[in-house]
Amino acid sequence: WIDEGDWSVLDIADEPDDEQLRLPVLAVVGRPNVGKSTLVNRIIGRREAVVEDVPGVTRDRVTYEADWAGRRFLVQDTGGWEPDAKGLQQAVARQADVAMRTADAILLVVDAVVGATATDEAVAKVLRRSKTPVILVANKVDDARVEAEAAALWSLGLGEPQPISASHGRGTGDLLDLVLATLPSTPRDDGVIGVGPRRVALVGKPNVGKSSLLNKLSGDERSVVHDVAGTTVDPVDSLVELGGRVWRFVDTAGLRKRVGQAKGAEFYASLRTRGAIEAAELVVLLLDAAEPITEQDQRVLGMVVDAGRALVIAFNKWDLVDEDRRYTLRSEIERDLAHVTWAPRVNISAKTGRAVQKLVPAMETALDSWDKRISTGQLNSWLKEVVAATPPPMRGGRLPRVLFATQAATRPPTFVLFTTGFLEAGYRRFLERRLREEFGFDGSPVRVSVRVRE
Ligand code: GDP
Numbered sequence: 001w002i003d004e005g006d007w008s009v010l011d012i013a014d015e016p017d018d019e020q021l022r023l024p025v026l027a028v029v030g031r032p033n034v035g036k037s038t039l040v041n042r043i044i045g046r047r048e049a050v051v052e053d054v055p056g057v058t059r060d061r062v063t064y065e066a067d068w069a070g071r072r073f074l075v076q077d078t079g080g081w082e083p084d085a086k087g088l089q090q091a092v093a094r095q096a097d098v099a100m101r102t103a104d105a106i107l108l109v110v111d112a113v114v115g116a117t118a119t120d121e122a123v124a125k126v127l128r129r130s131k132t133p134v135i136l137v138a139n140k141v142d143d144a145r146v147e148a149e150a151a152a153l154w155s156l157g158l159g160e161p162q163p164i165s166a167s168h169g170r171g172t173g174d175l176l177d178l179v180l181a182t183l184p185s186t187p188r189d190d191g192v193i194g195v196g197p198r199r200v201a202l203v204g205k206p207n208v209g210k211s212s213l214l215n216k217l218s219g220d221e222r223s224v225v226h227d228v229a230g231t232t233v234d235p236v237d238s239l240v241e242l243g244g245r246v247w248r249f250v251d252t253a254g255l256r257k258r259v260g261q262a263k264g265a266e267f268y269a270s271l272r273t274r275g276a277i278e279a280a281e282l283v284v285l286l287l288d289a290a291e292p293i294t295e296q297d298q299r300v301l302g303m304v305v306d307a308g309r310a311l312v313i314a315f316n317k318w319d320l321v322d323e324d325r326r327y328t329l330r331s332e333i334e335r336d337l338a339h340v341t342w343a344p345r346v347n348i349s350a351k352t353g354r355a356v357q358k359l360v361p362a363m364e365t366a367l368d369s370w371d372k373r374i375s376t377g378q379l380n381s382w383l384k385e386v387v388a389a390t391p392p393p394m395r396g397g398r399l400p401r402v403l404f405a406t407q408a409a410t411r412p413p414t415f416v417l418f419t420t421g422f423l424e425a426g427y428r429r430f431l432e433r434r435l436r437e438e439f440g441f442d443g444s445p446v447r448v449s450v451r452v453r454e
């Protein structure tokens with residue numbers, strides 16, 4: 001019943017510019033008259049910054065640029081058409097299906113005063129399968145008296161309804177905060193929007209072999225790419241074709257031209273490392289296999305985890321590793337890398353080329369994990385089982401109940417647990433461990449936060 005005919009997202013006369021293509025997309029869906037347009041106007045502050053405008057009988061989707069707390073994103077309003085009553089459920093369900101495949105987050109707007117209609121139920125049913133995060137908006141909650149009606153929308157099975165009044169502005173600030181927490185900082189690129197090579201940062205302390213590795217990887221002239229359609233390459237980056245796809249190694253200018261070890265160079269190197277990590281989706285951290293893991297290595301590792309980037313650890317100079325060193329390295333790994341056991345490790349030699357070809361599969365695994373989304377249904381049946389087998393420890397004589405979980409974001413995978421009480425750090429770590437065992441997130445940090453409901 002899903003007719004894809006008229007719904008291509010970028011089939012437009014006025015192409016959005018490059019920068020806009022890189023913004024995440026929020027889709028607003030719901031049946032007519034629930035207040036979608038009113039909400040969209042509220043979100044964009046009534047600035048008519050139209051990115052795309054496709055008027056038509058069945059095709060009417062308008063994209064606006066919005067800005068909240070300094071972050072820019074696109075809002076896609078799917079309202080405006082006038083379907084006949086018969087086609088309504090199908091049309092709204094189709095709208096939701098398109099949003100699931102193209103947007104980075106979805107707002108399902110429901111009229112709290114009217115309550116959940118058959119059409120709302122039909123859309124909710126589609127959206128419960130969604131791997132794209134869905135926020136349920138209970139609109140027309142103009143004052144506290146309607147709050148109870150909003151709570152009734154839990155029945156839609158999409159988690160906590162967010163009560164707002166689009167026309168009065170009540171609750172919309174909180175809603176936008178939640179939207180920002182949910183939207184990834186970069187848009188998905190499996191859809192039409194934001195296509196481009198994956199961005200990799202090659203980092204590690206001076207002399208660990210970064211430029212040697214880059215040279216090795218791009219040694220074959222044919223693998224160095226100078227132009228990718230639709231991509232503007234920052235002159236400090238390098239495009240390299242590996243394993244059949246093009247990768248963008250960020251901020252490699254300093255690697256290609258050896259920079260002198262001037263006074264303070266380490267400070268600037270560290271700033272630059274931080275910048276490269278921020279700019280990348282994936283970090284390949286080089287460690288010197290022949291030398292002890294240093295504090296500087298640990299600092300860079302901390303930066304990667306804090307920034308929430310995918311990670312592969314490469315032990316370079318493996319040609320210098322003998323039996324004794326292999327033994328001491330094993331205990332160093334246990335001691336110093338215990339918090340990143342999820343990162344794939346490869347033992348390579350940039351000098352001899354040993355095992356360098358193992359890097360690319362590890363990089364792909366890490367990015368797949370980083371992008372991975374677990375459906376709300378799968379997540380909650382897993383959660384139910386784990387919590388039943390090992391309930392959280394009592395706090396103040398009470399057993400906190402874990403109500404519901406949702407994956408709020410990808411890149412990195414970010415989960416929110418709704419509970420009736422505080423969960424101890426040890427139990428949260430236990431859940432994260434079980435989550436990794438069940439769904440596997442090799443190469444990606446995973447974030448779990450807890451929201452306590454009164
Ligand atoms: P759309 O079909 O989703 O585009 O809905 P509209 O934004 O056009 O709104 C439909 C009707 O609901 C209009 O008359 C709006 O003024 C009204 N409306 C929208 N939001 C609210 C709200 O928060 N409270 C009240 N009381 N009415 C609202």
Ligand code: GDP
Nearest residue numbers: 206207208209210211212316317318349350351
């Ligand atoms: P960078 O500062 O991280 O870019 O490190 P370089 O690539 O300039 O390498 C520093 C030194 O380590 C150079 O003398 C390289 O030849 C050497 N080197 C790099 N990789 C390897 C390796 O895998 N094995 C050995 N034995 N030496 C290496």
